[in-house]
């Protein structure tokens with residue numbers, strides 16, 4: 280893994296956006312894997328700005344998101360469908376037909392997971408995957424556990440994740456306890472990976488993922504075995 284320290288959140292966001300823009304410029308038909316959460320917001324704003332400046336063209340891009348809450352429809356303001364629309368897709372010229380995010384209200388979640396995994400394969404695999412990291416070391420919603428999951432699956436959120444993400448849900452708003460997430464295998468099959476992290480509350484997970492043993496108790500540690508992974512962080 281290549282580890283890069285940015286000077287600030289603004290610097291991290293700019294550098295991450297530049298790496299993603301370079302991927303799009305190098306291959307305008309890239310299959311991109313997107314992440315949600317607070318950390319990528321600055322990078323998405325930078326990408327939107329680069330698009331407005333004419334520096335980057337999303338028209339040939341195919342996108343897959345890492346995960347979606349199970350139980351939230353696309354129109355729900357806390358869904359990742361909504362997040363992506365608000366923070367990136369409505370600001371760039373990506374073709375709506377090329378956007379894939381797991382369906383959080385699929386009647387048959389097992390079938391949804393299998394079809395999602397298949398559609399990644401059918402697209403030729405993910406060229407570039409953006410990741411955040413949870414305080415507990417999760418990537419996507421691959422929570423610490425006994426095994427590294429392989430494929431897209433329905434999973435329960437860890438209690439740490441429930442408390443970390445509860446900040447997005449208003450009083451009286453019920454937070455889902457399950458999600459559909461790409462597996463660690465799905466993520467590891469991406470050709471290039473960029474993991475971004477910001478703030479002191481991620482320092483412990485970062486140091487364990489980079490320097491600790493590769494273990495499903497620290498899901499992000501799997502990236503130590505990836506051939507082209509960058510970890511970019513700021514304090």
Ligand code: PGA
Pocket residue numbers: 315316317318319411412413414417418419
């Ligand atoms: P955050 O989430 O960017 O909101 O901290 C990251 C994650 O949980 O993967």
